[in-house]
Amino acid sequence: xxxxxxxxxxxxxxxxxxxxxxxxxxxxxxxxxxxxxxxxxxxxxxxxxxxxxxxxxxxxxxxxxxxxxxxxxxxxxxxxxxxxxxxxxxxxxxxxxxxxxxxxxxxxxxxxxxxxxxxxxxxxxxxxxxxxxxxxxxxxxx
Amino acid sequence: xxxxxxxxxxxxxxxxxxxxxxxxxxxxxxxxxxxxxxxxxxxxxxxxxxxxxxxxxxxxxxxxxxxxxxxxxxxxxxxxxxxxxxxxxxxxxxxxxxxxxxxxxxxxxxxxxxxxxxxxxxxxxxxxxxxxxxx
Numbered sequence: 001x002x003x004x005x006x007x008x009x010x011x012x013x014x015x016x017x018x019x020x021x022x023x024x025x026x027x028x029x030x031x032x033x034x035x036x037x038x039x040x041x042x043x044x045x046x047x048x049x050x051x052x053x054x055x056x057x058x059x060x061x062x063x064x065x066x067x068x069x070x071x072x073x074x075x076x077x078x079x080x081x082x083x084x085x086x087x088x089x090x091x092x093x094x095x096x097x098x099x100x101x102x103x104x105x106x107x108x109x110x111x112x113x114x115x116x117x118x119x120x121x122x123x124x125x126x127x128x129x130x131x132x133x134x135x136x137x138x139x140x141x142x
Numbered sequence: 143x144x145x146x147x148x149x150x151x152x153x154x155x156x157x158x159x160x161x162x163x164x165x166x167x168x169x170x171x172x173x174x175x176x177x178x179x180x181x182x183x184x185x186x187x188x189x190x191x192x193x194x195x196x197x198x199x200x201x202x203x204x205x206x207x208x209x210x211x212x213x214x215x216x217x218x219x220x221x222x223x224x225x226x227x228x229x230x231x232x233x234x235x236x237x238x239x240x241x242x243x244x245x246x247x248x249x250x251x252x253x254x255x256x257x258x259x260x261x262x263x264x265x266x267x268x269x270x271x272x273x274x275x276x277x
Contacts, residue, residue, distance in 0.1 A: 024167050031166025032159035035221045039158050042216070062225040069226040070233070087173070092166045092221035097189035099225060100252035101197050104260075119249065126229035 030088015161217020
């Protein structure tokens with residue numbers, strides 16, 4: 001009635017070896033993880049700093065995500081790692097739509113200095129984070 | 143209706159995860175169809191337009207449920223659009239002209255998309271025929 005454990009284990013191991021997941025599944029799984037992580041960061045940050053004042057959680061996810069993407073790309077990760085962590089997790093963790101809507105909303109309600117600071121700050125901090133990732137990879141002996 | 147019931151929270155998380163799966167896949171599809179830089183500009187502009195519409199629709203007409211909006215925006219749209227790939231493309235761009243072009247294309251079309259979404263949401267705003275309710 002029930003298959004013996006060794007047969008089941010062999011079948012499982014066999015399927016694990018031969019399994020060749022579609023890039024869409026790898027990226028999608030990473031995307032689900034990234035979206036949940038971003039939601040979690042948003043909850044943590046907005047409970048401390050109200051997002052109506054300054055969209056700090058979007059800056060946080062964009063800078064952290066850019067750093068992580070820089071790290072996996074510059075460290076020369078393999079194709080499926082790039083798909084899972086780069087395109088999937090980091091791609092979904094960071095967001096452009098929230099950033100652009102929040103920037104326009106700051107600007108139209110008269111907080112023009114904050115809007116410009118947000119637009120420039122996201123870019124400068126994300127580029128600095130990629131620079132930091134580059135420095136880390138450069139000094140780490142592989 | 144307790145919004146913080148464990149099952150409600152689990153439902154929200156599940157919907158965000160599904161949205162993240164679908165959004166990142168659509169971005170992958172765009173990246174396979176178009177070159178690296180234009181594909182990111184495209185998803186960022188489209189995602190900004192739809193999110194702009196959703197946010198201003200909430201302000202003007204508010205037909206869409208707020209939880210649906212949160213889940214769709216947080217799960218799908220924010221996963222469709224991306225900042226990290228854009229930042230990396232900017233960092234690796236060859237020369238100031240390419241850097242400027244990538245930033246101007248993403249920021250310009252992203253902001254223009256939000257304004258387009260806002261204009262679309264305003265078009266849906268129709269005066270209440272009864273006039274009984276004021277917001």
